[in-house]
Amino acid sequence: MGFLAFFVVLKTLKYSQFFYNVRLAQRSILAALPGISSMALVVLVCSFVFMAFGYLVFGQHEWNYNNMIHSVQTVFSYCVSAFRDTTFSSNRLLGCLFLTAFVLVMICVLINLFLAIILSAYGDMKQPVYEEPSDEAQVVTFVLQRLRKIFYFLICKTPKTREPAHFDIPLYGQSERRHQRHLGLKKRKTDGEKMVDLVI
DSSP states (O other), X not given: OHHHXXXXXXXXXXXXXXXXXXXXXXXXXXXXXXXXXXXXXXXXHXXXXXXXXXXXXXXXXXXXXXXXXHHHHHHHHHHTTOOOSOOOSSOHHHHHHHHHHHIIIIIXXXXXXXHHHHHHHHHHHHHHHHHSOOHHHHHHHHHHHHHHHHHHHHTTOOOOSSOOOTTHHHHHOOOHHHHHHHHHHHHHHHHHHHHHHHHO
């Protein structure tokens, strides 16, 4: 079922490539793949360290760490934030330090590094994906134009000469320079309104 769900998601992503955000997400993940691979290796090494530490230190007293299989299951459950049976009755202080180190290293540091890598690639790919032509987006634009003409024909009205740009941003995105210019105009407008309020 997991493999079937995975392939369904892949097919859905393939069919939804006419959306700018989907194309941007795919290109961002591909661009960040070397960094993601390096981070995955670091995560595997850190996970193995915590599994081995739990097995060697708590293996004689805690059922969750009495063999490597249980240690792997326990550390994996910690990774998905399912903290169960964390009493560590044999040594509560060492268990508390173990859980604190796990949360700080695996959840706080490594997950944020993952996010930083992906967000950095996302910011770098905005302009190239915007400038890259998309056959899927052009096909959807053509279909929407035909549907619009059919709709105007059915209601016996002449279509407007200027095509509406409602679907341009979802399909083709917005230039990074244009977006920054829009934010600058908005900020200047807000500053101007503040100055008018001060004068009044």
